[in-house]
Amino acid sequence: MGMRIVIAKPGLDGHDRGAKVIARALRDAGHEVIYTGLRRNPAEIVRTVLDEDATGLGLSTLSGAHDVLIPKICKLLRSEGMNDVIVFAGGIIPDYDRDELFSQGLRAIFGPGTQTKEIINFLQDVSSRKENGEPVGVGEELGWHWQ
Amino acid sequence: MGGIGSNVEEIISNAIGGNRRSLSKLLTIIESGKSIPTNNLGAWTLGVTGPPGVGKSTLIGKMIIEWISRGEKVAVLAVDPSSPKSGGALLGDRMRMAISDANDLVFVRSLATRNHPGGLTSFLAPMISLLSQCGWTRIIIETVGSGQSEIRIVAFADRVLLVEGPDRGDIIQAEKAGIIELADIIAINKSDLPSAQLAADSLQNSLSLSTETAIEVCLVSAHLGDGVTELVESIEQIETDSNRDTIRFRERLLSAWDSRLISHPQFNEVIRALSAGTITLDEALEQISQATN
Numbered sequence A: 001m002g003m004r005i006v007i008a009k010p011g012l013d014g015h016d017r018g019a020k021v022i023a024r025a026l027r028d029a030g031h032e033v034i035y036t037g038l039r040r041n042p043a044e045i046v047r048t049v050l051d052e053d054a055t056g057l058g059l060s061t062l063s064g065a066h067d068v069l070i071p072k073i074c075k076l077l078r079s080e081g082m083n084d085v086i087v088f089a090g091g092i093i094p095d096y097d098r099d100e101l102f103s104q105g106l107r108a109i110f111g112p113g114t115q116t117k118e119i120i121n122f123l124q125d126v127s128s129r130k131e132n133g134e135p136v137g138v139g140e141e142l143g144w145h146w147q
Numbered sequence B: 001m002g003g004i005g006s007n008v009e010e011i012i013s014n015a016i017g018g019n020r021r022s023l024s025k026l027l028t029i030i031e032s033g034k035s036i037p038t039n040n041l042g043a044w045t046l047g048v049t050g051p052p053g054v055g056k057s058t059l060i061g062k063m064i065i066e067w068i069s070r071g072e073k074v075a076v077l078a079v080d081p082s083s084p085k086s087g088g089a090l091l092g093d094r095m096r097m098a099i100s101d102a103n104d105l106v107f108v109r110s111l112a113t114r115n116h117p118g119g120l121t122s123f124l125a126p127m128i129s130l131l132s133q134c135g136w137t138r139i140i141i142e143t144v145g146s147g148q149s150e151i152r153i154v155a156f157a158d159r160v161l162l163v164e165g166p167d168r169g170d171i172i173q174a175e176k177a178g179i180i181e182l183a184d185i186i187a188i189n190k191s192d193l194p195s196a197q198l199a200a201d202s203l204q205n206s207l208s209l210s211t212e213t214a215i216e217v218c219l220v221s222a223h224l225g226d227g228v229t230e231l232v233e234s235i236e237q238i239e240t241d242s243n244r245d246t247i248r249f250r251e252r253l254l255s256a257w258d259s260r261l262i263s264h265p266q267f268n269e270v271i272r273a274l275s276a277g278t279i280t281l282d283e284a285l286e287q288i289s290q291a292t293n
């Protein structure tokens, strides 16, 4: 069985091609994908994850606001008690910002040119880790992230 | 933030107490096939059906706003198809109901058909009961809007809204049996487009020829919000039709039967044998019904 995954576009970023490509690829890999559409704020994204009881949240940002929006979303998830949600992201996220995002509980970041196969491999890996009881959620012990 | 609860009884009582996470978890539990104790205390239900892309989700998004302003709490179960090949699904209804993400008086859950025959899973019934028990006063079910699911919706919803679009004027044949006989009200959406009025007129005309009881046809624009207040008002006036009970229970029975069939332990095995040509269809049916008894 696949996972239930919310794919979200936080902030004012209007680039939706990547998010749509990912949403389709995950569906074709057997996951149930809820796509939020453009321009959702952190509270709306967290509400979607909550009502949909999603196991994963994939954030797509290309506008440069990832350094503010992603930590906000991670904090909100934790404060709502959703520590076990697996959060990952893609888009234009420079290397020098990545460690800070991993320290917020993000478990993977995928830049332009990523093959969708790699993202599917990540999901497979992360869900078997979760099954083994390893910490992979946004509010669980830090340490492991993809690559 | 309270916890969701540690056992099903506790999760249920937390959900009824208003905890959204508990409610959300319970819906997942129901969807996974486990039965939980719920009782249907007269839930208010509306099924929204109609062909793909006519604007069902967008219209529901607008109707939600109207209901909230009338003091209702609105829950939506939005069904989209699973891919028969991968088993995955792209659940896109919620995206059209932006209000759902930001208001405590709205709860939207996207559901995949998971290849359930008829396009609607029999788990809808306990989900509806649960939502009603948790204080949701208007429960809306959006179907995938094609084929059998159009009729099967009567198994779960006491009222049915059929949404049509302007380009479908000559496709609609009111004489043709089907959902049009079961709809309580019809909305022609996209009235902002030129041909909508024409579609409404021609539909009204052909309906007046065939049915004993007049079905109301409303022109609406989910984009502009035109006609939505009137539509909601008309929906509120619908008297649920007890004459429909035979059809309702027929569809309920079929739905429950389908569920039992696809969750049968030998279901996949029998399919494999069928496609390998080692058994006939009759033998397959025999095998499954023997294992049931």
Ligand code: B12
Residues within 6 Å of the ligand: A007, A012, A013, A014, A015, A016, A017, A018, A019, A021, A022, A057, A058, A059, A060, A061, A062, A063, A064, A088, A089, A090, A091, A092, A110, A111, A112, A113, A114, A115, A116, A119
């Ligand atoms: C196409 C494009 C546009 C189109 C967007 C059309 C659309 N509907 O998507 C248009 C012309 C509208 C546009 C406008 C703008 N753009 Co533009 N655009 C691009 C461009 C050339 C390609 C983006 C794209 O679609 N790639 C194809 C998709 C498939 O790739 P992707 O999104 O990167 O996704 C892949 C991965 O990143 C990852 N991924 C992405 N999201 C997610 C999510 C998850 C969960 C996962 C797992 C993976 C994942 O997987 C995907 C597959 O490999 C990029 C440059 C570039 N090469 O990236 C600039 C770029 C993103 N744009 C940029 C800018 C500045 C703009 C504008 C502000 C103005 C401008 N200068 O053009 C406007 C703003 C629009 C807005 N409202 O936000 C900048 C952003 C700079 C920055 N962040 O620092 C870029 C980087 C160009 C540049 N080098 O300056 N743009």
Ligand SMILES: Nc1nc2c(ncn2[C@@H]2O[C@H](COP(=O)(O)OP(=O)(O)OP(=O)(O)O)[C@@H](O)[C@H]2O)c(=O)[nH]1
Residues within 6 Å of the ligand: B051, B052, B053, B054, B055, B056, B057, B058, B059, B093, B096, B144, B145, B189, B190, B191, B192, B193, B220, B221, B222, B223, B224
């Ligand atoms: N012009 C116009 N377009 C509309 C209106 N309502 C919806 N649409 C558009 O019609 C398209 C489909 O809308 P949805 O609400 O997703 O339709 P749907 O019936 O829920 O679609 P499915 O769930 O996929 O069957 C979108 O592009 C909407 O923006 C309307 O009142 N006028």
Ligand SMILES: [Mg+2]
Residues within 6 Å of the ligand: B056, B057, B058, B092, B093, B142
């Ligand atoms: Mg829809």
